[in-house]
Every structure is written in structure tokens, then in C-alpha cells.
Amino acid sequence: QKHELVNDFRQFRDSPLLKIWIGPVPFLVLFHTVLNNPVHMDKAYAYKFLHPWLGTGLLTSTGDKWRRRRKLLTPTFHFSILTEFLEVMNEQAEVLVEKLDKEAGKGPFNCFNHITLCALDIICETAMGKKIYAQSNYDSEYVQCVYKMSDIITRRQRMPWFWPDLFYNYFGEGWEHNRSLKVLHSFTSNVIYERAEYIAYIESDSESDQGMRKRRAFLDMLLKTTDEEGNKLTHQDIQEEVDTFMFRGHDTTAAAMNWAIHLLGSHPEVQRKVQQELQEVFGVSDRPINTEDLKKLPYLECVIKESLRLFPSVPFFARSICEDCHINGFKVPKGANAIIMPYSLHRDPRHFPQPEEFRPERFMPENCVGRHPYAFIPFSAGLRNCIGQRFAVMEEKVILASILRYFNVEACQKREDLRPLGELILRPEKGIWIKLEKRKQQH
Ligand code: HEM
Numbered sequence: 001q002k003h004e005l006v007n008d009f010r011q012f013r014d015s016p017l018l019k020i021w022i023g024p025v026p027f028l029v030l031f032h033t034v035l036n037n038p039v040h041m042d043k044a045y046a047y048k049f050l051h052p053w054l055g056t057g058l059l060t061s062t063g064d065k066w067r068r069r070r071k072l073l074t075p076t077f078h079f080s081i082l083t084e085f086l087e088v089m090n091e092q093a094e095v096l097v098e099k100l101d102k103e104a105g106k107g108p109f110n111c112f113n114h115i116t117l118c119a120l121d122i123i124c125e126t127a128m129g130k131k132i133y134a135q136s137n138y139d140s141e142y143v144q145c146v147y148k149m150s151d152i153i154t155r156r157q158r159m160p161w162f163w164p165d166l167f168y169n170y171f172g173e174g175w176e177h178n179r180s181l182k183v184l185h186s187f188t189s190n191v192i193y194e195r196a197e198y199i200a201y202i203e204s205d206s207e208s209d210q211g212m213r214k215r216r217a218f219l220d221m222l223l224k225t226t227d228e229e230g231n232k233l234t235h236q237d238i239q240e241e242v243d244t245f246m247f248r249g250h251d252t253t254a255a256a257m258n259w260a261i262h263l264l265g266s267h268p269e270v271q272r273k274v275q276q277e278l279q280e281v282f283g284v285s286d287r288p289i290n291t292e293d294l295k296k297l298p299y300l301e302c303v304i305k306e307s308l309r310l311f312p313s314v315p316f317f318a319r320s321i322c323e324d325c326h327i328n329g330f331k332v333p334k335g336a337n338a339i340i341m342p343y344s345l346h347r348d349p350r351h352f353p354q355p356e357e358f359r360p361e362r363f364m365p366e367n368c369v370g371r372h373p374y375a376f377i378p379f380s381a382g383l384r385n386c387i388g389q390r391f392a393v394m395e396e397k398v399i400l401a402s403i404l405r406y407f408n409v410e411a412c413q414k415r416e417d418l419r420p421l422g423e424l425i426l427r428p429e430k431g432i433w434i435k436l437e438k439r440k441q442q443h
């Protein structure tokens with residue numbers, strides 16, 4: 001399935017084929033690279049540093065293990081559970097709006113961490129069924145370590161001399177890495193034990209079923225699920241997946257929402273159109289957002305997609321070619337590594353004329369007709385695509401809608417000030433600086 005994806009690309013991109021060597025590994029870059037510094041793009045290496053934390057969960061596993069896991073996990077993202085998660089998203093959005101309210105009318109501030117902590121609260125509660133109050137309690141050791149770990153891994157990727165373990169342990173951050181790892185693993189491990197006991201208790205006592213039933217979390221489904229032979233996942237299997245969701249499920253959406261806020265803040269006409277759509281759905285009410293509302297926000301959805309086009313949270317990913325094939329007339333042997341870059345792919349003027357312009361209208365259904373299905377791939381494509389994409393879009397809608405219902409946003413940075421850094425996640429170097437103005441209360 002992987003090489004299909006690669007094969008299809010050549011039909012619409014005729015840039016020269018480029019081969020680069022990363023250490024001993026040759027890589028094909030399928031499109032001219034826009035992101036600077038391709039040195040740390042080796043999938044094997046990029047992902048290697050995730051292994052101590054994530055083990056071989058869905059993101060990092062391959063072959064049969066991946067296939068079995070994916071089959072088990074796909075139902076956990078079913079629509080009915082997403083509806084339950086909507087409640088969590090609304091609650092955390094409310095906390096965020098209260099925090100932002102304190103900044104309103106006061107001049108420029110960096111909203112990056114406010115939004116990231118909100119995303120972290122949402123993923124903790126939906127993945128593990130555990131509230132961590134990241135938005136109100138910065139001191140949580142777990143929260144700090146989630147933050148720190150992404151930084152530590154990114155730094156190591158940037159410094160090839162720290163790739164060998166020996167050097168890393170002696171001269172690098174090996175000690176700090178191990179300390180954070182211990183905090184991360186013992187936290188999720190405890191949550192899993194607690195939750196398993198709770199589920200056993202609920203199941204043994206049918207009367208408590210109505211009274212004290214908690215909201216479901218991904219973890220509950222992982223604890224209950226069985227494969228064809230009736231085998232349950234082990235504690236370690238579950239831990240890998242929970243840690244993967246914690247990592248993959250908040251940084252990505254947080255970055256996406258921040259980029260969208262910047263773009264909305266620098267395009268007042270787009271912002272007004274979103275607010276008009278919100279006005280039509282919610283009127284003067286400040287009620288939470290329900291699933292029906294979500295369907296009535298098509299323009300906001302276009303804004304989300306157009307933001308992901310310009311700033312895809314995952315700026316590149318790597319694949320190995322599974323069969324000999326030809327790309328742009330070059331023979332590519334089986335086993336070659338290819339890098340796919342949504343960041344440059346999304347800027348192909350044949351599919352997106354004047355690609356640097358922010359134009360949500362591009363994603364209106366009538367304007368998508370005839371576009372190549374792989375011209376826009378923020379969530380990757382094919383069998384190995386993002387399992388959390390519906391979750392992600394839903395979260396973005398709830399948070400962005402909540403912000404724009406209460407505030408007008410003004411961006412304080414120009415596009416050239418943003419300096420997107422493309423490592424594991426595409427992030428603005430110095431955060432996202434905005435000004436907020438409270439909208440007139442309508443009642
Ligand atoms: C805007 C938000 C998001 C973006 C842009 C995004 C993007 C991606 C991309 C490009 C991949 C493929 C990576 C690769 O092949 O190396 C991927 C995989 C994955 N994503 Fe997401 N993602 C987002 C949100 C989420 C969320 C919210 C979750 C979980 C709740 C999630 C969980 C995963 C997992 C588990 C995989 C591995 C799937 C597999 O290999 O079978 N993602 N994502």
C-alpha cells in the first residue's frame with residue numbers, strides 16, 4: 001500500500017528525482033524540499049528516538065503487528081464515541097475561553113501554550129479518562145514531562161553526534177531523557193491499572209452501572225477489546241497505544257489550531273465569514289456545541305483544511321518502497337526510502353493556484369471537483385493514514401468556534417516572522433502572537 005502512494009505522486013509532479021544520503025541510508029526526496037535541513041528526515045532514525053517512549057505502538061510498528069493493531073483500534077474511533085468526546089472538548093474549550101478572556105483587550109500575547117495545554121487536557125481525558133487540569137495546573141509533573149520529552153527528542157534528532165547511545169548518555173541529555181521517561185511511563189501505567197480495576201468493579205456490580213458510570217475513554221476500549229482468537233491486549237500493549245495517543249494526539253492538533261488562529265487573525269474577511277456562520281448556528285445562545293452544529297459549519301471546515309494545507313502539522317513522513325518501480329523514468333529498487341512532504345506538495349500551483357495565498361474557498365465542494373486525491377494529504381493517505389483525523393477535525397472545530405464566538409482575533413505577526421520549523425511537528429519558532437478583543441455580548 002505504501003508504494004502505491006508513492007507511485008501515484010509521479011503522475012502530477014515532474015520535479016527531478018533527488019537522492020540524498022543520510023548516514024548510510026539513501027533517500028529519495030520525491031519533491032523539491034522547501035523545509036530546510038533534510039538531515040534529520042530518516043524515518044528509521046526519526047522514529048528510533050520515539051521508541052523508548054512509545055515502544056512499538058501503532059505509529060512506530062510495522063508489518064503484521066501493525067496490521068493486527070490497526071484492526072483492533074479502528075473501531076475505537078467510531079462515531080458514537082466521538083460524540084461522547086465532544087462533551088470533553090466543550091468543557092475544555094470553556095476553560096480556554098475563560099483564560100483567554102483575561103488577555104482580551106490587553107495587547108499582544110503568545111497564545112501557543114494556552115492552546116497546547118487545552119489540547120493536552122482533551123487528549124488526557126479522552127485517551128485515559130483522566131483529568132489532569134493542564135490548563136489550570138502547570139506544575140503537573142506529567143504535563144511538564146510530556147512537554148519536555150518532545151523537546152528532548154527533537155533536539156537529539158537535530159544533533160547527529162548525539163545519535164549513538166554512548167555519546168548521548170555521557171555528553172548529551174541521556175539522564176534527563178531517562179528521568180522524564182520514568183515519569184511518563186509510571187503515570188500512564190498507574191492510570192491503566194486504576195482504570196482496569198474500575199472497569200472490573202463496574203462489571204461485577206450491575207447496580208452501580210447507572211449511578212457512577214464515568215465517561216468512556218479510548219483506554220476502556222483497549223482494555224475490553226479482543227482479537228479473533230479472543231486474546232486481550234497485554235498491559236504493555238495498552239501502554240504503547242496510550243502513550244502513542246498522548247504524543248500524537250495533542251501536539252498535532254495544537255499546532256494546527258495555532259496556525260489557523262494566525263491565519264484567521266491576518267484575514268479579517270475570512271474571520272468575519274466564520275463568525276457569520278457561527279451566528280447563524282448559535283444566534284445569541286452560549287450553549288455548548290453539539291454534533292448537529294458541527295455539520296452546519298462547512299466554511300469553518302474549509303478554513304481548517306486550508307490552514308492544514310499551508311501548515312501541515314506533520315510536515316513530512318517517510319516510506320519504504322515495497323516493490324521495484326519507476327518514478328519519473330528512474331528505476332527505483334525495492335527497499336528504497338522515500339520522503340513525502342505535504343508541506344511542498346500542498347504548494348503545487350497546478351492544484352492550488354497562487355499557493356501561498358490563504359483561500360478557504362479552495363475547499364468548497366464545487367472547487368474540489370477533479371482535484372487529484374493525493375494533492376492534499378495532511379493526514380497522509382492509504383492504509384497507513386492518520387487514525388485520529390476525525391477526532392482532530394472535531395477538536396479543531398470546537399476550539400476555533402469557541403474562540404471566535406467570544407473574541408475577534410488580530411494577528412501580530414507577518415507570514416515571514418513565523419519561521420515554521422519542520423521537525424516532528426511543524427511549529428512557529430517564536431509562537432503565535434495575537435491580540436484579542438471581546439465581541440459585544442448579544443444579550
Ligand atoms: C491535525 C492533527 C493531525 C495531523 C495533521 C495528523 C497527521 C498524521 C499523519 C501525516 C500520519 C502518518 C504518519 C506517518 O506515516 O509517519 C498520522 C498517523 C497517526 N496519527 Fe495523526 N494527525 C493528527 C491528529 C491525530 C490525533 C488527534 C490522533 C489520536 C487521537 C492521531 C493518531 C495517529 C496515529 C495513532 C497514527 C499512526 C497510524 C498508523 O500508522 O496506523 N493523530 N497522523
Ligand SMILES: *[C@@H]1O[C@H](CO)[C@@H](O)[C@H](O)[C@H]1NC(C)=O
Binds near residue numbers: 169170174175178
Ligand atoms: C538511560 O536508560 C538506558 C536504558 O535503560 C540506559 O542504557 C542508559 O545508560 C541510561 N542513561 C543514563 C544517562 O542514565
